Amino acid sequence: MTRPRILTGDTPTGRLHLGHLVGSLENRVRLQDDHECYFLIANVHAFTTRAEHPHDIRRDTIEIVRDYLAVGIDPARSTLVLQSEVRAIPELTFLLAMLLPFQRVMRNPTLKAELADKQLDQHSFGFPLYTVGQCADILAFRAHLVPVGEDQAATIEMCREVARRFERLYGGAVFPIPDVLLGRVARLPGTDGVNKMSKSLGNAIFLSDTRAEIHRKMRALRTGRSSMTTPGDPENALFQYARAFMPDAHRVRELADRYARGDHIGDGAIKAEVADAIDVALAPMRERRAIYDGPRGEAMIVELLHAHARHANATADETLASVKAAMHLDLRPVPAVAHLDAAREAIAAAPSG
Numbered sequence: 001m002t003r004p005r006i007l008t009g010d011t012p013t014g015r016l017h018l019g020h021l022v023g024s025l026e027n028r029v030r031l032q033d034d035h036e037c038y039f040l041i042a043n044v045h046a047f048t049t050r051a052e053h054p055h056d057i058r059r060d061t062i063e064i065v066r067d068y069l070a071v072g073i074d075p076a077r078s079t080l081v082l083q084s085e086v087r088a089i090p091e092l093t094f095l096l097a098m099l100l101p102f103q104r105v106m107r108n109p110t111l112k113a114e115l116a117d118k119q120l121d122q123h124s125f126g127f128p129l130y131t132v133g134q135c136a137d138i139l140a141f142r143a144h145l146v147p148v149g150e151d152q153a154a155t156i157e158m159c160r161e162v163a164r165r166f167e168r169l170y171g172g173a174v175f176p177i178p179d180v181l182l183g184r185v186a187r188l189p190g191t192d193g194v195n196k197m198s199k200s201l202g203n204a205i206f207l208s209d210t211r212a213e214i215h216r217k218m219r220a221l222r223t224g225r226s227s228m229t230t231p232g233d234p235e236n237a238l239f240q241y242a243r244a245f246m247p248d249a250h251r252v253r254e255l256a257d258r259y260a261r262g263d264h265i266g267d268g269a270i271k272a273e274v275a276d277a278i279d280v281a282l283a284p285m286r287e288r289r290a291i292y293d294g295p296r297g298e299a300m301i302v303e304l305l306h307a308h309a310r311h312a313n314a315t316a317d318e319t320l321a322s323v324k325a326a327m328h329l330d331l332r333p334v335p336a337v338a339h340l341d342a343a344r345e346a347i348a349a350a351p352s353g
């Protein structure tokens with residue numbers, strides 16, 4: 001029996017953080033048991049905004065694989081996909097780009113939000129194209145399920161649309177319509193207490209942070225509370241972390257009740273308790289990460305990515321062959337083969353002269 005397929009991934013723009021963990025990484029680790037998993041490092045997409053920094057992209061690519069392996073993605077069971085090694089992806093991107101109206105791509109809310117970002121007002125032509133590329137990433141592997149954070153859901157919807165359109169135009173039953181799988185926490189706030197956790201906003205706790213860094217960042221977390229007797233908001237970032245990372249839900253409720261009453265419980269004490277819980281969650285990752293440390297670890301990662309690329313290409317090449325056949329690009333009309341053979345036989349059998 002074949003297992004359902006998963007494809008998801010990340011653009012290497014920096015280290016992964018707690019938001020990634022609860023948004024998608026936890027799901028990935030769990031799903032490895034009964035799914036055929038492909039985890040893609042979108043290093044080509046990284047060039048959409050950082051084409052002049054190839055060395056940084058290379059470094060971040062290695063770093064993200066360290067994060068994957070640390071978090072528990074198992075290279076013996078799951079396939080790591082280095083996007084730049086899979087030749088079927090850009091080919092498929094080009095073909096899918098013909099099936100999506102330009103305005104449809106530009107209406108994608110994820111893309112619109114990114115384009116509205118001031119830093120991107122000089123964006124490359126390739127920037128909006130990355131969303132079509134993301135559809136190709138998913139469809140090249142004929143994924144059934146795409147575990148992502150909420151921010152990616154709009155692009156997955158576009159992927160579903162293009163897959164349906166392909167089937168309507170060309171048939172061939174090439175692509176399953178992929179479902180999105182959201183994490184247990186849709187939006188984890190950063191340590192500024194307001195914005196979504198994000199590396200670029202400087203409000204992130206990274207999976208690779210040390211115990212001391214976690215405690216320092218938690219101490220600096222904004223709660224806006226002035227004293228131990230001021231009632232606090234049990235929905236603030238501190239309590240969202242408590243609910244996300246403390247295993248004892250009863251303890252969290254007890255703390256939240258007292259906090260809401262201003263019952264002589266200081267932010268500092270709660271922060272330390274939550275920081276400990278985060279540290280416990282990240283400690284096993286530190287151990288696994290150590291295996292892939294330094295230049296030797298880097299060499300192992302590079303070798304792993306190239307080995308996995310062979311398997312990734314086998315899957316994606318198979319998809320591309322079906323795509324080209326369905327689109328009649330390969331000039332071999334599949335249903336006509338039997339018919340041609342029959343015609344040839346008829347010609348051969350016909351009495352001559």
Ligand code: TRP
Nearest residue numbers: 007008009010011042134137138
């Ligand atoms: N755009 C995604 C991000 O920046 C990364 C990505 C690329 C991706 N291709 C994908 C995610 C395919 C899911 C499926 O996080």
